[in-house]
Amino acid sequence: MQLLLNIDVPDLERAHAFYSKAFGLTVCRSLGSEILELSGSAVPVFLLLKAEGSTPFEGAVAPRAYQRHWSPIHFDVVVPDLDEAIKQVSDAGAVQEQPVSTQAWGKLAVFADPFGHGFCLIQFLAKGYGEIEAMPAHGTTRGP
Template structure:
């Protein structure tokens, strides 16, 4: 199985600037005027330009204000503090304090398009610290 990540954005150039600066992804292929493939993660990320107000899932209008979804993406980093600084400088919004657990550290952020992300730094044996 191959996993592809697609993210709707209202402004492709602005999204490219954010994702390359915040997460160190690299532009690979343009997909016409409305899509861009980014590489550098374990799965390719595709930015898809979709105007605000256009029809999205279940006939609902796309809204790029901060929204909640039961699906979010974690970006595993070696240095949480440095990664958070890069993401904020690129335009992310911090949502809460850095939390620490037996497995590592985590902080929630939102990209400029309302999508939720977590920055995650494993410590020790990572999730094996709490696995049973």
């Protein structure tokens, strides 16, 4: 199985500029005039040109909209230096939506790209998510 990230955008040129500047991604290949494959991350990233107001799938109740929206599926970018990454994505045009928070596993910064897609920057501390491995989950203990 291979995981990839598809990001619908209303303006392919503007999206390419943002994702290149924000994350250092580069064009791997162009697939016609409506798809760019970007490289430079652990998974392939595809920018898909999809018009504002177009139907995302047959029978969809709501059309595509590019104002800020919430989705339970979003992407996180793990970075070695959160302050540096915040500056880089902000300079590219991302909007920080809340102050940095610190959890047992690391620091988290929540953003929206210029097309309304949410993403998080994460700087892991110590063992990252492993820091919560031994913590009780919902009142129970983990392990043998």
